[in-house]
Amino acid sequence: MKFIHIADLHLGKSMFDYPLLDDQKAVLEQVLGYVRQYGADAVVAAGDLYDKPVPPAGAVTVLDGFMTALSEMGVPLLMVSGNHDSPERLDFGAALLAGKGVYLAGAFTGAPRKVTLGAAGDEADFYLLPFIRPGDVRRFYPDGEVRSYDDAVRLVLRRVELSGTRPSVLVAHQFVTAGGSAPDAGGSELLSIGGTDNVDVSNFLPFQYTALGHIHRPQRLTRDAVRYAGSLMKYSFGESHDQKSAVLVTLRGMEEPDIALLPLSAPHDLRELRGPLEALLSPENVAGGSPEDYLHITLTDAEPVADPMRRLREVYPNIMRLDFASAGSYGPGEELSAEEAGSRSPEELFAGFYEQMQGQKLTPQEALAVRMAMDDVWGSPEGGKV
Ligand SMILES: [Mn+2]
Numbered sequence: 001m002k003f004i005h006i007a008d009l010h011l012g013k014s015m016f017d018y019p020l021l022d023d024q025k026a027v028l029e030q031v032l033g034y035v036r037q038y039g040a041d042a043v044v045a046a047g048d049l050y051d052k053p054v055p056p057a058g059a060v061t062v063l064d065g066f067m068t069a070l071s072e073m074g075v076p077l078l079m080v081s082g083n084h085d086s087p088e089r090l091d092f093g094a095a096l097l098a099g100k101g102v103y104l105a106g107a108f109t110g111a112p113r114k115v116t117l118g119a120a121g122d123e124a125d126f127y128l129l130p131f132i133r134p135g136d137v138r139r140f141y142p143d144g145e146v147r148s149y150d151d152a153v154r155l156v157l158r159r160v161e162l163s164g165t166r167p168s169v170l171v172a173h174q175f176v177t178a179g180g181s182a183p184d185a186g187g188s189e190l191l192s193i194g195g196t197d198n199v200d201v202s203n204f205l206p207f208q209y210t211a212l213g214h215i216h217r218p219q220r221l222t223r224d225a226v227r228y229a230g231s232l233m234k235y236s237f238g239e240s241h242d243q244k245s246a247v248l249v250t251l252r253g254m255e256e257p258d259i260a261l262l263p264l265s266a267p268h269d270l271r272e273l274r275g276p277l278e279a280l281l282s283p284e285n286v287a288g289g290s291p292e293d294y295l296h297i298t299l300t301d302a303e304p305v306a307d308p309m310r311r312l313r314e315v316y317p318n319i320m321r322l323d324f325a326s327a328g329s330y331g332p333g334e335e336l337s338a339e340e341a342g343s344r345s346p347e348e349l350f351a352g353f354y355e356q357m358q359g360q361k362l363t364p365q366e367a368l369a370v371r372m373a374m375d376d377v378w379g380s381p382e383g384g385k386v
Contacts, residue, residue, distance in 0.1 A: 001118040001167070003042040004034060004262070005247040007213030008189075008231035010084065012059030013051035015270075016320035018294060020233065021058050023266040027232050028066045031246055034262045035075055038248055042117055043070055046213030046229060047082025047131055047173030054086065067102050076101040076117055081130040082173040082213055083190060105130045105171075110140035112160060112170070124167045124251050127160060127207075129153075131173040131214075133197075149174065153199045157206075167208035167251045174199040175214055178222045186216035186231065187238030201226055209249050209257050218245050224259045225249075234270040237296045237321070268318060274298040274325070277305045283315055296321040302358075326358065346374055 009028075013020050035043060050059055070077045079102075081087045090106035097104060105113040105128035112127035137144070137152040144155045153174060162168045175191065176183060177198040185191060201221045204210040210226040216239060218230030229247050234240060245261040252258065271293050273286055280299070283291045295316050299308060301324075309322055341349065350370055351362050362370065 001041050001122050001124045002038065002248060002250040003044055003169075004031065004038075004040045005044045005046065005209075005211040005227075005229045005249055006031060006232060007046035007173070007211070007229040008048040008082070008216055008235075009045060009063075010048055010051040010231060010233075010235060011062050012055040013235060015235065015294065018318065018320060019058075020266075021056075021062060023233060023268055024059075025062045025065070026267050027244075027264050028062065030264055032066070032069055032073075034246060034248070035070070035073065038262075040075060040248070042076045042078060042126075044126070044169070044171050044211045045077065045079040046171050046211045047080045048084045048213055048231075049079060049082065049090065050085055052084065053089065067097070071100045071102060074101070076103065076115075078103045078115060078126050078128055078171060079105070080128050080171050080173055080213075081106045083131045085131075087130055103128060108132050108136045108140075111156065114160075116166070124169055124208075125163055126169045126171060129156065129170060129172040132156070149197045150199050150203070153203050157203055162206055165254075167253060167257070168206070169249075169251070170204060170207040170210045172204075172210065173213040176201050176204075176212060176221055176226075176228075183215045183221065183228065184217050184219055186234075186236060186242060188216050188231065188235035189214065208251060208254065211247075211249075217242055218247075218261070223256070225257055227259070232264065233266045237270065237272055240270050240272050240296075269293045272296045272298070273316075274300060276301045277308055277311070281311060281315055291316050292318060295319050296323070298323045298325050300325040302326055302360075347371060 009024065011021065011024055031043065034040070049063060067077055081090045087107035091104060094104040094106065103113065103115045108130050112129040115126045115128065116123055117126060118124050132152055134146045134149060134152045137156060138146045141155060146152050146155060175197045178201045204226050208225060212228045215228045216231035216235060218228060220227045227247060230242070230244055233244060234242060244264040246264055248260040248262055250258040269289050271289050273280060273295055277299055279285045280297065295318060297312060297319055299305065309319065312319055347367065347370060351367065354362050
């Protein structure tokens with residue numbers, strides 16, 4: 001029995017007003033290609049299928065197409081809701097879809113949904129646990145002590161009776177820590193402050209494989225068989241150096257499974273470029289990638305440049321973000337105590353600020369212009385008390 005684990009699709013997501021749906025669709029087609037290439041027996045999607053509880057119509061069409069393609073190939077698809085999904089909306093048609101090999105766990109029903117798949121002698125039990133909060137579990141176990149996310153997951157999993165002879169796979173979408181140390185987040189996740197939502201990795205010891213979603217950077221947690229697949233695509237510039245992947249899991253009975261990472265790449269890569277405008281305007285100066293990629297450009301020119309966004313867009317049509325390194329990049333400058341600052345004139349303070357931001361001193365003409373602007377605002381050369 002082998003299956004492909006993906007997570008955090010976030011279908012319908014936009015970045016800086018660029019809709020990513022065409023790229024997302026293309027990456028799902030790569031996943032379908034891997035299913036054919038490796039003869040996968042199932043696909044697991046571990047939550048955050050959509051980016052929003054009420055996804056745009058186009059996103060629903062893309063997920064529908066993915067489900068239909070797998071169903072036509074006779075390959076089951078198992079999905080749980082993530083913190084971005086609406087559990088009830090995701091459950092639409094769930095009972096009917098099970099007849100077509102699409103298994104959904106949207107809303108929590110008191111226990112993980114169990115699905116047994118595979119040919120006789122090569123079966124595996126999949127447990128589908130949607131994203132749960134303590135309150136979701138308390139409702140079903142009013143007598144249970146459920147104070148934290150960890151309590152909630154522990155209580156639910158303790159009640160699962162594993163077969164003991166067939167391998168078990170848990171599908172979940174939670175913030176999993178290993179003995180208190182947090183996973184390495186990519187930057188595009190919606191994480192709670194202070195980590196109160198953490199669930200310890202020890203909860204997953206009984207399972208031969210745990211297919212996790214929530215953290216967007218692909219990674220293992222204490223063992224290869226407990227892992228975050230990572231997001232379908234790079235969803236923040238903090239992830240621009242990540243290699244996104246799907247996980248090919250080959251179960252080997254009650255032994256540790258074999259794991260292989262299958263690279264995923266969107267038609268438009270997400271990249272960061274840095275340099276002076278004139279150099280960047282010749283794309284041959286910029287190593288790697290396509291000019292059509294989604295870009296965060298940082299201009300390092302010391303002097304102001306005219307109309308940089310328009311000129312850059314002629315070469316790079318998909319600039320998501322443009323920054324200027326000169327703004328504040330000349331170090332912290334001198335630290336002034338409130339008393340020291342109070343003893344300086346506004347002109348002196350501005351001159352220091354300007355030098356820190358621009359890396360050069362005000363010229364006499366510029367100093368005069370600043371003086372005149374201050375007079376305009378404060379009304380007299382003796383001003384400055386505001
Ligand atoms: Mn997510």
